[in-house]
Amino acid sequence: MRGLDGLIMNKKSQDTVLELNNIIKIYKTKTSFLGTEGKVVVALNRVSFTIARGEIFGLVGESGSGKTTVGRLIVGLESPDDGKILLDGYNIIGLRGKTSKHFRRKVQMIFQDPYQSLNPQLSVFDTISEPLTIHKLGNNEKKEEAVREIMKAVGLAPPETFMHRYPHQLSGGQRQRVAIARAMVLRPEFVVADEPTSMLDASISAQIFNILIEMRNQFQVTLMFITHSLAAARYLCDRIAVIYKGNLMELGNADEVIDNPKHPYTQALIDALPKFGHCEGIKRYETLLPKERGGTDGRGCAFYPRCRVADPAICGRQQPLLKTALGSTHSTACFYPEPSIENGSKSEECFYGT
Amino acid sequence: MRSWTPDSGRRVNPNSMALLEVENLSIGYQTRKGYLHAVDDVSFTLEEGKSLGFVGESGCGKTTLGMGLMRLLPPNGVIRKGRILFDGEDLLEKTEEEMREIRWQKIAMIFQAAMNALNPVKRVHEQIIEAIVTHDPSIGRQEAYAKVESLYQLVGIPGDRMKDYPHQYSGGMKQRAIIAMALACHPKLIIADEPTTALDVIVQHQILQETKKLQEALGISIIFISHDIAIVAEVCHDIGIMYGGQLVEYGARSEVFDSPVHPYTMALLASYPRLTGEKRHLIPIPGETPDLISPPSGCRFCERCQGADGTCRTGDPVWIDISPRHRALCHQCAV
Numbered sequence: 001m002r003g004l005d006g007l008i009m010n011k012k013s014q015d016t017v018l019e020l021n022n023i024i025k026i027y028k029t030k031t032s033f034l035g036t037e038g039k040v041v042v043a044l045n046r047v048s049f050t051i052a053r054g055e056i057f058g059l060v061g062e063s064g065s066g067k068t069t070v071g072r073l074i075v076g077l078e079s080p081d082d083g084k085i086l087l088d089g090y091n092i093i094g095l096r097g098k099t100s101k102h103f104r105r106k107v108q109m110i111f112q113d114p115y116q117s118l119n120p121q122l123s124v125f126d127t128i129s130e131p132l133t134i135h136k137l138g139n140n141e142k143k144e145e146a147v148r149e150i151m152k153a154v155g156l157a158p159p160e161t162f163m164h165r166y167p168h169q170l171s172g173g174q175r176q177r178v179a180i181a182r183a184m185v186l187r188p189e190f191v192v193a194d195e196p197t198s199m200l201d202a203s204i205s206a207q208i209f210n211i212l213i214e215m216r217n218q219f220q221v222t223l224m225f226i227t228h229s230l231a232a233a234r235y236l237c238d239r240i241a242v243i244y245k246g247n248l249m250e251l252g253n254a255d256e257v258i259d260n261p262k263h264p265y266t267q268a269l270i271d272a273l274p275k276f277g278h279c280e281g282i283k284r285y286e287t288l289l290p291k292e293r294g295g296t297d298g299r300g301c302a303f304y305p306r307c308r309v310a311d312p313a314i315c316g317r318q319q320p321l322l323k324t325a326l327g328s329t330h331s332t333a334c335f336y337p338e339p340s341i342e343n344g345s346k347s348e349e350c351f352y353g354t
Numbered sequence: 355m356r357s358w359t360p361d362s363g364r365r366v367n368p369n370s371m372a373l374l375e376v377e378n379l380s381i382g383y384q385t386r387k388g389y390l391h392a393v394d395d396v397s398f399t400l401e402e403g404k405s406l407g408f409v410g411e412s413g414c415g416k417t418t419l420g421m422g423l424m425r426l427l428p429p430n431g432v433i434r435k436g437r438i439l440f441d442g443e444d445l446l447e448k449t450e451e452e453m454r455e456i457r458w459q460k461i462a463m464i465f466q467a468a469m470n471a472l473n474p475v476k477r478v479h480e481q482i483i484e485a486i487v488t489h490d491p492s493i494g495r496q497e498a499y500a501k502v503e504s505l506y507q508l509v510g511i512p513g514d515r516m517k518d519y520p521h522q523y524s525g526g527m528k529q530r531a532i533i534a535m536a537l538a539c540h541p542k543l544i545i546a547d548e549p550t551t552a553l554d555v556i557v558q559h560q561i562l563q564e565t566k567k568l569q570e571a572l573g574i575s576i577i578f579i580s581h582d583i584a585i586v587a588e589v590c591h592d593i594g595i596m597y598g599g600q601l602v603e604y605g606a607r608s609e610v611f612d613s614p615v616h617p618y619t620m621a622l623l624a625s626y627p628r629l630t631g632e633k634r635h636l637i638p639i640p641g642e643t644p645d646l647i648s649p650p651s652g653c654r655f656c657e658r659c660q661g662a663d664g665t666c667r668t669g670d671p672v673w674i675d676i677s678p679r680h681r682a683l684c685h686q687c688a689v
Contacts, residue, residue: 062554171642172412201411201581203639206625210638228554235627235636258629272559273629276587276611288556 016089017190017222018051018074023083025069025246043069044080045246045302048322051190056216056223058237058254060230060269066246067226071192074224075109076100087190105135108183110193114175118167124156125163128181135186150181153218154211173204177211184215191215194226209236230269234258239329242266245302248322252330261285262330262337264310265303301334309336372439373542373575374400374423379436381415381422388647392418394599396436400592402542405569405576407586407607409622410596413643416579417466419596420545423577424463425453441542459489462536464546472520472528479506479516482535489539505534510564526557533565537572547579562588583622587611592679595619598644598654605680615674616682617659653685661686 025044031037043066051057061067072078074085076092085092087107095103108131111117118127128147132138138146151159154177167175176196183191193212197205213236215221227233233240233254240257242250242265250263261267267285275282292305293312300316301307307315314335324331381393393415400406408416421427423438425445438445440461448456457463465471473481482505483498493501506513509530520528529549536544546565550558566589569576580586586593593610595603595618603616614620624637641658644650653671656662663686671683 062556202583202622203411203625206627206636207638209627209636229627231627231629234629235633255633269555270629272556274559274562274582274584274588276584276607278612 015053016050017053017087018224019048019084019086020050020070020074021048021084021086023047023070023073023080023085025066025073025078026081043246044073045319046083047243047246047248048083049241049248049251051222051224053189053222054216054220055238056212056225056236058233058240059224059226059243060228060233060240061243062228064245065243067228067243068194069246070243071109071194071224071226074190075107075192076103077109101135105186106189108186108188108191110176110179110183110191110196112195113199114172114179115167115199117179118175120167123164123166124151124170124178127167127178128185131182131186137186146185147181150185153214154178154181154184155207156181171204172200173207176200176204176208180208180211180215184219184221187219188221190222190224192224192226195228196225197232198228205232212236230258230273242269247302247319248333249303250330250332250334251322252328256330260330262332263303263334264288264307264336268306311336371402372399373402373441374577375437375439376423377437377439379419379422379438380434381418381427382432382434383418383428384430384432385647391599391646391649392431393422394649396596396601398594398601398604400543400575400577402575403569403573404592405578405590406592406594407578407580407590408594408596409580409583409586411581411622411643413646414596415599415646416581416596417547420463420547420577420579423545424457424461426457426463458485458541459539460541461543461545462539462541464532464536464544464549466548467552471532474520477517477519478523478531482531482538485535486538501538502534505537508537508568509534510560524557525553526561529553529557529561530564533561533568537568537574541574543575543577545577545579548581549578550585551580558585565589583611583626595622598649599646600654600683602655602684603680603682605676609677609680613676613680615676615680615687616655616684617661617686618655619682621658653683 023044024046027041027043029038029041047070059067059070069078073080076095079093087103092103122130125147128150129143132143132146148159151157151162156162156174156177162174170178197208200208209232212223212225216223225233225236237254239252240254241248242257242263244265249265250257250261257266258270261270264287268288271284271286271288287308289306289308296305296316300318301310301320304310304315310316320333320335322331322333377397379393379396380391383390383392396419398406408419410416422433433446445453445456472478479502482502483495486493486498486501487495502516503513506516511527511530515527523531550561553561562585565576568574576589578586578590587607590607592605593607594601595610595616597618603610603614603619610619614623621639625639627636628634639658644654644657650657652667652669653662656666659666665685669685671685673681673683674687675681
């Protein structure tokens with residue numbers, strides 16, 4: 001698609017916008033007042049990937065998989081316990097003062113719930129122009145011009161109609177557009193969109209997806225799209241990473257990951273999606289164990305307790321590393337990745353839910 | 355008392371008759387800005403042992419419809435007209451006292467975000483026993499306890515987790531416990547409003563499969579309410595598509611999804627990202643949902659409909675029969 005493969009392969013070094021290198025993030029729950037030890041939760045376990053300039057990168061996972069943590073680390077809302085995050089080749093962890101402010105201009109975030117992420121006391125104009133004020137960009141006239149332009153780009157047109165409204169006077173879709181405009185008004189290099197449509201209806205989600213694609217095409221922004229929906233990721237993204245319990249399980253071109261998933265976890269996810277239409281002949285992978293396997297000590301693969309294809313002697317003892325087969329862009333963290341299955345069993349008329 | 359083996363609970367009647375008949379039901383809310391027509395002139399029938407799904411976007415009236423059937427509307431909710439015939443009796447003519455008998459015993463409801471419906475300071479099995487004993491005081495605690503045990507088996511929660519507190523359960527287990535509670539009094543009808551919304555796909559899949567199995571085994575009728583077409587399609591025999599407070603298309607699942615006729619149903623399907631086949635450009639539905647305080651005259655979808663013409667704006671749309679089990683509320687669909 002979109003000629004991205006070539007881009008990634010040939011110009012990898014200079015065209016990488018963002019690189020995550022062995023990121024570890026650990027959360028500790030508080031020690032209770034009764035003296036019981038606090039629990040340690042490994043939110044991210046040695047997560048590494050790179051994102052190329054101009055690409056839309058999808059991070060797919062269930063709740064608690066660590067996908068939002070990745071987003072929060074990238075925009076600097078939290079810092080990792082180990083590892084590096086490089087933006088344009090510079091480590092962005094622990095930035096302070098001026099450098100931090102400069103970095104924030106380049107990396108922005110769109111949050112999940114537009115009903116909560118917008119300040120109810122600020123009008124649409126104030127919301128969108130606030131980043132410009134904070135970064136002292138332009139005089140009043142220029143600011144208004146920039147706001148108008150970005151509002152038109154996200155489909156809040158004509159701007160006059162919306163500029164002086166407050167969030168409560170907007171629908172969910174319009175609010176999320178305001179949030180996108182606010183993120184884009186600084187012309188950032190990189191935007192993290194954390195489940196931007198999970199609070200919206202299907203018909204409105206489609207609008208938001210199309211706006212995000214438009215943003216990438218018009219402003220050459222690089223996007224990381226965090227979602228729990230494989231179908232949405234397929235529609236929007238060039239590449240998809242599947243994350244489970246803080247471990248990257250599979251990474252590859254969007255179509256390839258969905259049409260030929262190699263990791264048993266990705267396969268189980270696809271099996272579990274609700275389907276409708278003509279789905280009779282659809283291949284099922286059946287990689288999920290109905291009951292969790294006991295006797296694991298946590299050393300093995302994160303998916304081992306639920307994995308049907310796992311070998312206790314290997315998968316239960318050590319963690320598989322994310323590996324790429326020679327000449328491929330599709331990597332899997334599994335000792336027994338399923339060889340690709342034929343596509344013929346997939347029906348055009350079978351719909352999947354989110 | 356019936357014991358809880360799937361077979362003894364089988365009540366599927368080969369000449370299945372209507373368990374629930376809803377005729378011209380209109381429900382609204384008295385708001386500060388005026389009367390809001392949340393559900394307008396909705397009619398449908400549900401046969402015993404069948405499942406019916408209502409799909410629509412937020413604000414289409416699907417939750418109001420579910421609450422209305424149980425007569426559990428908030429204080430400003432009004433049922434303006436219509437009949438709700440359940441087992442041949444009109445629920446709208448019942449007194450509040452009589453309704454309380456029917457709720458849970460005959461019609462159970464699984465609410466949105468039901469996992470928050472459990473009392474956090476009471477053990478889960480206690481809560482289910484309470485539901486059983488309240489509705490049938492003749493059942494002793496011992497018997498109720500045994501019943502909870504068999505219910506747990508039925509919904510797939512390990513028996514040794516019975517005496518846990520809700521916070522010790524995962525989201526999926528809480529949802530299963532809620533389903534067990536809904537089944538506790540052998541209802542004939544369960545109304546499930548977005549029962550899996552907060553769950554992950556794998557858990558959701560398990561719950562949906564479980565629901566389907568139970569429904570078939572026990573012959574319970576289910577009304578399933580969701581914004582996600584795929585979820586409803588996975589569980590239900592019949593589908594009703596709702597838009598702007600009205601039922602706009604209604605019929606057997608395969609007919610509605612294979613050959614949708616209402617422009618809204620088609621638009622909804624076109625805005626849905628697919629996982630297989632060619633990657634198509636998603637077409638969002640332009641415009642906004644109608645204002646239900648002063649709904650537009652004529653068809654409520656015509657402002658956003660590509661095929662709308664003058665007649666759509668002036669005259670009220672009429673029901674067109676596409677087949678014996680498929681109808682749509684649209685002027686244009688007849689052509």
